[in-house]
Amino acid sequence: MRIPAVLLSRPVRIGVPGAALAVFLLIAPSSFDGYGISLMSKALALGVLAVSVSILAGYSGLPTMGQAAPFLVGAYTAGVMSTHGHTVGVLQLLCGTLVAAVFAAATGLVAIRTRGVAFLMTTLALGELTVTAAGEWRSLTGGTDGMYGITAIQPLPGMAALSSDRSIYWFVLTATVVVIAVVWWVLRSPVGKLLLACRDHEARMRSAGHPVTRYQWLAYVAAGALAGFGGVLMCTVNAYVSPDDGSFSNSALVLLAVVLGGAISPLGALLGAGLIVATQDWLSGPFPGHGPLLLGLMFIVAVYALPDGVAGIRFRVPKRRGGPA
Amino acid sequence: MTDVSSVSANVSPGSADASSVSANMSSVSANMIEVSGLTKAFSGGTLAVGGLDLTFEAGRRHAVIGPNGAGKTTLLNLIAGELRPTAGRIRYNGRDVTRTSRVKRSRLGIARTFQQPTVWSTLSVADNIALAAWPHSKVRGKWRRGRYRTLSEYCERYLETAGITALADRPAGALAHGERRMLDIGMALAAEPRVLLLDEPAAGLTDQGVERLLTAMRALPQEVTVIVVEHDFAFVSAVADTVTVLQDGKLLATGTPTEIAADAAVRTAYLGESGVVPDAVEEVV
Numbered sequence: 001m002r003i004p005a006v007l008l009s010r011p012v013r014i015g016v017p018g019a020a021l022a023v024f025l026l027i028a029p030s031s032f033d034g035y036g037i038s039l040m041s042k043a044l045a046l047g048v049l050a051v052s053v054s055i056l057a058g059y060s061g062l063p064t065m066g067q068a069a070p071f072l073v074g075a076y077t078a079g080v081m082s083t084h085g086h087t088v089g090v091l092q093l094l095c096g097t098l099v100a101a102v103f104a105a106a107t108g109l110v111a112i113r114t115r116g117v118a119f120l121m122t123t124l125a126l127g128e129l130t131v132t133a134a135g136e137w138r139s140l141t142g143g144t145d146g147m148y149g150i151t152a153i154q155p156l157p158g159m160a161a162l163s164s165d166r167s168i169y170w171f172v173l174t175a176t177v178v179v180i181a182v183v184w185w186v187l188r189s190p191v192g193k194l195l196l197a198c199r200d201h202e203a204r205m206r207s208a209g210h211p212v213t214r215y216q217w218l219a220y221v222a223a224g225a226l227a228g229f230g231g232v233l234m235c236t237v238n239a240y241v242s243p244d245d246g247s248f249s250n251s252a253l254v255l256l257a258v259v260l261g262g263a264i265s266p267l268g269a270l271l272g273a274g275l276i277v278a279t280q281d282w283l284s285g286p287f288p289g290h291g292p293l294l295l296g297l298m299f300i301v302a303v304y305a306l307p308d309g310v311a312g313i314r315f316r317v318p319k320r321r322g323g324p325a
Numbered sequence: 326m327t328d329v330s331s332v333s334a335n336v337s338p339g340s341a342d343a344s345s346v347s348a349n350m351s352s353v354s355a356n357m358i359e360v361s362g363l364t365k366a367f368s369g370g371t372l373a374v375g376g377l378d379l380t381f382e383a384g385r386r387h388a389v390i391g392p393n394g395a396g397k398t399t400l401l402n403l404i405a406g407e408l409r410p411t412a413g414r415i416r417y418n419g420r421d422v423t424r425t426s427r428v429k430r431s432r433l434g435i436a437r438t439f440q441q442p443t444v445w446s447t448l449s450v451a452d453n454i455a456l457a458a459w460p461h462s463k464v465r466g467k468w469r470r471g472r473y474r475t476l477s478e479y480c481e482r483y484l485e486t487a488g489i490t491a492l493a494d495r496p497a498g499a500l501a502h503g504e505r506r507m508l509d510i511g512m513a514l515a516a517e518p519r520v521l522l523l524d525e526p527a528a529g530l531t532d533q534g535v536e537r538l539l540t541a542m543r544a545l546p547q548e549v550t551v552i553v554v555e556h557d558f559a560f561v562s563a564v565a566d567t568v569t570v571l572q573d574g575k576l577l578a579t580g581t582p583t584e585i586a587a588d589a590a591v592r593t594a595y596l597g598e599s600g601v602v603p604d605a606v607e608e609v610v
């Protein structure tokens with residue numbers, strides 16, 4: 001596909017979709033009903049998860065199938081806090097992020113030792129184990145029935161509880177914008193260069209003296225923390241947590257979102273997540289029961305027709321050159 | 326022979342562990358790299374390196390030559406820690422590094438270039454150099470933008486040495502082969518190594534590129550130990566003071582470039598491969 005150079009320049013590539021997304025996020029709620037608004041909130045929470053996947057799959061060259069696990073950990077942390085009367089939103093976000101980071105630090109020790117398909121499989125297994133554990137640990141999680149009775153949160157201590165879909169949306173949007181801004185800022189710093197270099201040519205990084213495994217573990221922990229943040233938001237939106245939130249299909253969906261959005265673009269990952277929620281919930285009206293089929297078709301189309309993703313940022317990892325002969 | 330005490334005094338300011346270096350140097354022989362019984366057999370059954378005993382003295386310019394498949398690249402890979410030997414030991418500066426990872430060896434001061442120049446293709450040329458210098462630089466907190474800029478400014482000298490200043494902002498993946506070769510060399514220099522391993526650095530370079538490479542190699546601090554694998558005997562005699570000839574993973578001969586050029590066994594080894602190289606050897610005699 002030939003694209004004019006102007007359209008690929010940085011301001012256009014990021015500015016146009018960014019501005020469009022901002023306008024949509026600010027204006028759309030006023031014309032949507034409660035259901036539509038809560039779908040948007042859900043898309044944002046899933047979008048945070050998608051960004052965490054893009055940090056690993058896009059930036060670090062670690063295609064993960066298990067990011068729904070720290071997402072689940074974050075969501076349960078928020079759920080447990082709510083049912084125990086800790087309903088301050090910011091505090092839930094902090095704790096959910098922290099617990100998910102600890103979880104990722106531990107699972108990362110196993111996952112980071114593997115590469116490629118083995119990494120995919122290991123993260124998949126870790127994800128499924130987490131889902132199973134959540135289903136079994138009834139006293140904490142309510143088992144496979146899920147966790148009910150999660151009360152509305154107050155964003156900050158002393159503020160009123162968020163009672164409407166609309167107010168929850170604004171809270172989720174604010175939190176998402178803040179966390180994505182932080183991610184953006186970090187990825188555009190020398191830290192992002194380190195990750196990209198590891199992805200470009202890991203062996204060369206080691207030869208140059210970089211402790212690649214440590215970098216990737218740290219990226220894994222950071223991505224886990226971010227997924228946990230998204231999980232807390234999901235709990236806030238749904239007022240319900242169940243093991244399904246961490247299911248394989250959720251992980252796969254989010255990887256799809258990242259592929260659709262362009263793997264190294266946080267913005268693209270958000271857009272991809274939006275697209276997925278839209279497809280899943282709106283297109284299943286005219287095509288009832290065919291949601292997964294539609295998503296599968298989208299995946300195939302995305303990989304073949306849009307290697308650069310929706311946001312026009314390269315998805316396919318550049319071909320490796322050289323290596324010790 | 327370099328005076329050992331001057332080595333510790335001259336360790337570059339960017340070197341990661343100058344203090345441990347000077348501590349080691351006082352007690353150590355002049356052999357910077359020493360391999361004994363070094364053997365590498367690949368799983369296919371190829372014996373790429375078969376029981377080599379070699380020493381590379383500190384502060385000298387060593388060349389390793391030999392026909393294709395002689396095991397030259399494998400030897401560099403073993404010294405750099407890219408490969409684990411099947412048998413034998415490797416000592417670096419008096420210390421056994423046979424089981425030391427390549428990351429650690431790099432941090433101890435062994436840098437290398439690759440026969441196929443190897444760079445980080447999505448990053449700019451300047452970033453490639455800065456990231457290559459990163460683990461060896463004393464600048465603290467390089468993950469911060471300001472500090473990274475300090476590092477990048479310091480690294481401009483390596484862009485200059487490699488003659489790629491004009492390409493600084495290009496993505497490394499967009500470079501031509503010769504440019505990528507010079508970048509690979511610049512990256513190795515940016516590590517401010519004590520041992521520099523160069524795998525066919527002149528291959529694919531223009532005459533101007535070769536000139537620049539020669540200048541860069543002559544400008545290296547005297548205490549740096551260089552091991553260069555190269556086919557072009559004219560280049561070898563221009564830079565090296567000792568030449569080691571490998572054939573089928575075994576040591577065939579070692580000596581000064583003039584001695585090697587006159588060696589009958591070496592001529593036979595090269596003649597066995599092609600008629601081109603002996604001409605180059607003859608020119609030197």
Ligand SMILES: Nc1ncnc2c1ncn2[C@@H]1O[C@H](COP(=O)(O)OP(=O)(O)O)[C@@H](O)[C@H]1O
Pocket residue numbers: 325367368369371372373391392393394395396397398399400
């Ligand atoms: N990774 C590898 N796996 C199997 N055989 C290899 C590998 N690398 C090199 N060899 C073999 O080892 C021998 C020496 O190779 P190499 O060290 O690259 O030679 P040189 O650099 O002197 O041309 C060759 O026969 C080559 O085919």
Ligand SMILES: [Mg+2]
Pocket residue numbers: 325397398399440
């Ligand atoms: Mg070779």
